[in-house]
Amino acid sequence: MKKLTLILALFAFAVCAHAETLLLRTGARVKGTIVFQNEEVVIIRDAEGARFQYPRAEVAEILSDDAELSETSDSSDSSEEENTTTKKASILLELAGGISCVSTEKIGGTFSADFLVGSHHIGDKHIFVGGGIGYHGMYLITPTTLKADRVISRYNFLPIQVALRMPFMETRHAPAFGISIGYGVALSKDYLGGAYVGVDFGYRCQLNEKTAIGAVFYTQFQQASILSSTIIEGQEYAAKSGRNIVTFGTKFTVYF
DSSP states (O other): OHHHHHHHHHHHHHHHTOOEEEEETTSOEEEEEEEEEOSSEEEEEOTTSOEEEEEGGGEEEEEEHHHHHHHHHHOHHHHHHHHHHHHSOEEEEEEEEEEEEETTTEEEEEEEEEEEEEESOBTTBOOEEEEEEEEEEEEEEOOOSSGGGOOEEEEEEEEEEEEEEEESSSSSEEEEEEEEEEEEEEOSSSEEEEEEEEEEEEEEEEOSSSOEEEEEEEEEEEEEEEEEEEEETTEEEEEEEEEEEEEEEEEEEEEO
16 A cells, blocks of 8 residues: 555656746757746746746747657657757848048048858857958048048948858847958059958847848958059059058848
């Protein structure tokens, strides 16, 4: 009789201690026992007794251990397909506009479009690492006292770059940071090329496992070779010189 009572007690404890897995919209999984849930929030306790609270909108699905085990054992092809999807290349499209200045000699507007290919997942984090090309255009004006004497310079180049983009938190809405290192290949006669580094800081929204959008502020510093002309005694002379080009503005990003 005592053995039967002990077996029933252990069975009841196993049923009560049934665990679940929260599948978040970011792709992360949280295992534990749900202690409370309603239309707004889900609270789960892990195996060590720590409690975590998630907004209901961030929870894509709640799986029981049995369902997860069945899904893992009976759908190995689906798991392999999911892993393959995670490892597929991602595309990052960035459109930007802002202000550029060449030392104190010229100032004007700039716009750019970058097309990058890489991985959107490093481990279980939504970190983008990749490289690509694009187009950067600058329209700079030389400040003068007379409007008629102002000269418009066009510095256009094709950037060849590597980039890192990462959110500070693995949540749907998170602040994000980025850095780019590249070299500008000349597309205009006055600009002769140069290396640059750019830094981004802003916001990213993870729409689903593959797709995200963002809006950031960025700044870019470039050491470029510029072809400048000087008029001496009525004769125009051209010379190559190094110039610092500083750019800052806003950028819209799409990951897909």
